[in-house]
Amino acid sequence: MSINNLHSLLNGRWFIHESYGHSLLPSLNNILKGNSLKIEKEDKKPESFVVQLGKSPVVASTFSNSDNNNDYVLVMDLKNPIYKYSQECGPQGTKSKINILERYKTDPYCKGIVLDIDSGGGQVAGTPEFYDYIREYTKPVVAYTDGLMCSAAYYIGSASAYIVANKRADHIGSIGTMIYFIDFTGWYEKEGAKVITEYATKSTEKNRDYEELIKGNPEPYIKNQLDPITEDFINDIKKVRSTVNEEVFTGKTYSAADSITMGLVDEIGTLQTAIDKVFELSKKSSNQNLNTDMSKQLVNVQAVLGLDAPLASTEDNGSYLNAEQLETVENRLVELDASNSALQTELDAALANTEAQEQLTASQGVVTGIEASIDGMLTSAGLDVTGTLTEKATALSAKVAEMGGKDGSNHTNPKVDVNNEAAAANVVGGVDISGAMNN
Structure with missing residues (x-):
């Protein structure tokens, strides 16, 4: 194990089943004594597999879907203590697992994920983050266990859409928080070191809970550190498992059958059950995505039909009009027919008005011509009259009457000089036409 990851084991709180935690202490003791726990690469088992319908599992790192284009499910193992960061001599951390799952998000042939869990828990650090990631994953995630699914392991698995437990599963639950605290003072002193701790004058609250824990007073640490973490744990479980029994929040573990009763899991089955559930x-x-699109269209249809309630529907027949809605639509059609008749009447009247408008325009043209003629006559008569056509016509009539009353209205016989017959011959009607004739 890398010394850089040792701090993650010796520091921090744990979501872990107690017996599972105790089983890790011998390994920790060997590490502290300087004994190597290095595992050869060939002894390491792959932590994720790809399972296609009707085919054998394939190690995810060697799988390529480019040739066959078949739908598949990714099976990811959580079968070790849960850490935030990958351990050189141990399993992948939650950070690495998130990175792996991220790569499968955009593959259209990956239909979802199975978390194959056999773990008694692990670190608090990284666990809520992994829970959030699984809960918001865009593909279906199903959790399965045939062994332990406790504490941090249950925290993560609970975020799945569905949980399957093998009937022989060992322990499920252990919802709670604890601390494995090791006072190394004696060990340091045995090695010849003396530990001295001092704080600045103003740092009165710094590490206070930890210092009280060393002195044998754990209450402040429990109240200020462990209790808030446990409340978050419980609240997160309630968000995703609304029917869970309150009794499980005491930290107790259950068999597979009892876990069904307590609302911790959804079904007793096998790994294949979980894979089939993902599909x-x-x-x-x-x-559901298709139904969402159709629902949006149905809302528009309902609005057009004037319906207040949604269309009735069944899985076999789809959406349809019930008797009440059908009557509403029929009444609506009658209203529309009456409305159409009224609109047609208005349209016919509008067309008729158009013909009258054309006749009026033609009449206005005639009137304009008559008025122009009268204006010309008034000008010829030397009259300057403005106003309406009636006023102009009255003025013209008065002028005609005036001219009719003068001598020019009667026939006049001209006096002709008998001695000047030539001149007489050039006078017609009292008008001298000699000039005209010469022209």
Whole structure:
């Protein structure tokens, strides 16, 4: 194990089942004594597999879907103590597992994830973050256990959409928080070291809970450190497992059968049950997306039909109009027919008005021509009259009457000089036309 990761084992709080935690102490003791726990690469087991329908599992790191284009499920193991960071001599940390799952998000052939869990828990650090990631994952995630699914392991698995437990599973639950605190003072002194700790004058609260713990007073540490973490743990479980029995929050563990009763798991089954469930949830998710689009269209249809309530529907027949809605639509059609008749009447009237408008325009043209003629006559008569057409016509009539009353209205016989017959011959009607004739 890298010395850089040793601090993650010796520092911090744990979501861990007690017996599982005790089983890790011999390894920790060997590390402190300088004994190597290095594991050869060939002894390491792959932590994720790809399972296609009707085919054998394939190690995820060697799998390529480019040739066959078949749908598959990624099975990721959580079968070791849970750490935030990967251990050189141990399992991948939650950070590394998140990075792996991130790569499968955009693969359309990956239908979802199975978390194959056999772990008694692990560090607090990194566990809530992994929980959040699983809960918000865009593909279906199903958790499965045939061994331990305790504390941090249950915390993570609870974020799945569904939990399957093998009927022979060992322990499920252990919802709670603890600290494995080791006072190394004696060990340091045995090695010849003396530990001296001092704080600045103003640092009165710095590490106070920890110092009280060393002195044998654990209450402040429990109240200020462990209790808030446990409350978050419990609240997160309630968010995703709304039917869980309150009794499970005492930290107790349960068998697979009892876990069903307590609301910790959803079904007794095998790993294949979990894989099949992912395919099922993926199909439902696709149908839900389709139904969402159809629902939006149905809302528009309902608005057009004037319906207050949604269309009735069944899984077999789809959406349809019930008797009440059908009557509403029929009444609406009658209203629309009456409305259309009224609109047609208005349209016919508008067309009629158009013909009248054309006749009026033609009449206005005639009137304009008459008025222009009268204006011309008034000008010829030397009259300057403005006003309406009636006023102009009255003025013209008065002028005609005036001219009719003068002598020019009667026939006049001209006096002709008998001695000047030539001149007489050039006078017609009292008008001398000699000039005209010469022209």
